[in-house]
Amino acid sequence: MGEDPSYKTRKVITIGIVSDLTGLTERQIRYYEERKLIFPERTEKGSRKYSFADVERLIEIAEKREEGVQTNEIRRDLEKVKKEDNRKARKQMLKGQINAQFGLRKG
Amino acid sequence: MGEDPSYKTRKVITIGIVSDLTGLTERQIRYYEERKLIFPERTEKGSRKYSFADVERLIEIAEKREEGVQTNEIRRDLEKVKKEDNRKARKQMLKGQINAQFGLRKG
DNA sequence: CGTGTAAGGAATTCTGACACG
DNA sequence: CGTGTAAGGAATTCTGACACG
Numbered sequence: 001m002g003e004d005p006s007y008k009t010r011k012v013i014t015i016g017i018v019s020d021l022t023g024l025t026e027r028q029i030r031y032y033e034e035r036k037l038i039f040p041e042r043t044e045k046g047s048r049k050y051s052f053a054d055v056e057r058l059i060e061i062a063e064k065r066e067e068g069v070q071t072n073e074i075r076r077d078l079e080k081v082k083k084e085d086n087r088k089a090r091k092q093m094l095k096g097q098i099n100a101q102f103g104l105r106k107g
Numbered sequence: 108m109g110e111d112p113s114y115k116t117r118k119v120i121t122i123g124i125v126s127d128l129t130g131l132t133e134r135q136i137r138y139y140e141e142r143k144l145i146f147p148e149r150t151e152k153g154s155r156k157y158s159f160a161d162v163e164r165l166i167e168i169a170e171k172r173e174e175g176v177q178t179n180e181i182r183r184d185l186e187k188v189k190k191e192d193n194r195k196a197r198k199q200m201l202k203g204q205i206n207a208q209f210g211l212r213k214g
Numbered sequence: 215c216g217t218g219t220a221a222g223g224a225a226t227t228c229t230g231a232c233a234c235g
Numbered sequence: 236c237g238t239g240t241a242a243g244g245a246a247t248t249c250t251g252a253c254a255c256g
Contacts, residue, residue, distance in 0.1 A: 045247090153224090
């Protein structure tokens, strides 16, 4: 497994700093959310909060956009990656169950 | 070496979120800076920015304070750790130089 | 010493909308 | 479709100061 995933995935960065980090305008960042490319959390009062993983995803999105790829297509690509991850997760889960069923009896 | 230290040490978290993460008030966080226990960076307009490492340090500071330790003593402890780190870094550096001087001649 | 608070101002963020193309 | 902008309001952050103890 990785080291500590929380630093990468914890949503703690406000939109102004994400803008600095990515070079995107706040308008662009909010629009990509509207198009379901990115999913910030919210503070109690409603401000958006992003993770480093989100920042990296936004940088990828920006690169795709520069190539002229539309947000629709970018979303499909991201879903493809997500499904691949789900597939791997299921595989791992299954392996775990098999171990629970048969692996432990050997011990 | 670690994985990617940048997620842990990059200063991107504003004080309000640090307050949520640590349970400390903004007043306390600013005071610990005044007492040289913590060193945030600033945005262009002057807002403080903290790293996850800073957040962890603040949590340690909070624990010490609950034990009644004064900020002066806490600072000394933190300097002790820093000096220990420096000592290790010098040791590593020296090792590198020795390799450069003698290690490569063997090759 | 460490922390709370009210004060005033500046910077941040939010939403919904109009504009262009 | 993707992005800019002006609009108005609410929330955030900053500093320096007074208060208590």
